[in-house]
Amino acid sequence: MSPAYSFFPAFNAGLNVLATLLLIFGYVLIKQGKEQAHKRAMLSCFGVSIVFLICYVLYHCLKGGSTEFPSYPPAAIRYIYYGILWSHILLAVYVPLGAVVTIWHGLQDNRAKHLRWAKVTFPIWLYVSVTGVVVYFMLYHLYPPRAEVEVAGVLDWTRSMICRSI
Numbered sequence: 225m226s227p228a229y230s231f232f233p234a235f236n237a238g239l240n241v242l243a244t245l246l247l248i249f250g251y252v253l254i255k256q257g258k259e260q261a262h263k264r265a266m267l268s269c270f271g272v273s274i275v276f277l278i279c280y281v282l283y284h285c286l287k288g289g290s291t292e293f294p295s296y297p298p299a300a301i302r303y304i305y306y307g308i309l310w311s312h313i314l315l316a317v318y319v320p321l322g323a324v325v326t327i328w329h330g331l332q333d334n335r336a337k338h339l340r341w342a343k344v345t346f347p348i349w350l351y352v353s354v355t356g357v358v359v360y361f362m363l364y365h366l367y368p369p370r371a372e373v374e375v376a377g378v379l380d381w382t383r384s385m386i387c388r389s390i
Contacts, residue, residue, distance in 0.1 A: 242272050246269035247349060322341065326338060
């Protein structure tokens with residue numbers, strides 16, 4: 225990966241963490257009856273999500289595709305990863321529309337519709353934000369795609385061949 229844009233995955237994960245915190249903060253604020261603070265938190269979360277989406281698209285355009293999950297983790301781990309990834313992707317499609325409609329009703333002071341949309345949008349948006357971070361950690365930290373894994377496999381094979389011959 226080119227160093228020019230290799231910072232994007234970590235930056236995007238950071239934006240997802242910030243969106244998660246703002247979502248939870250906004251939820252707590254509305255439960256406390258602090259409507260103006262809730263409004264600022266949720267609009268800030270939406271702004272962070274827009275920046276995320278721009279950076280995500282830009283990264284994938286510059287990189288020319290996605291990073292494949294490596295084959296060296298056990299099958300169960302790969303199934304968990306792809307289950308999280310696919311649910312994340314499918315639900316992420318809803319978030320922009322759900323967020324815009326929810327925010328629109330909130331700004332129009334249409335509380336009944338705002339609440340109805342928020343009851344669906346909030347948990348989906350929160351899930352997408354959290355699983356975005358989980359996918360990042362699984363792909364880049366727990367099971368990073370790396371040449372060393374293949375080299376280690378060759379070294380292990382070479383070591384075993386040498387040990388057998390001694």
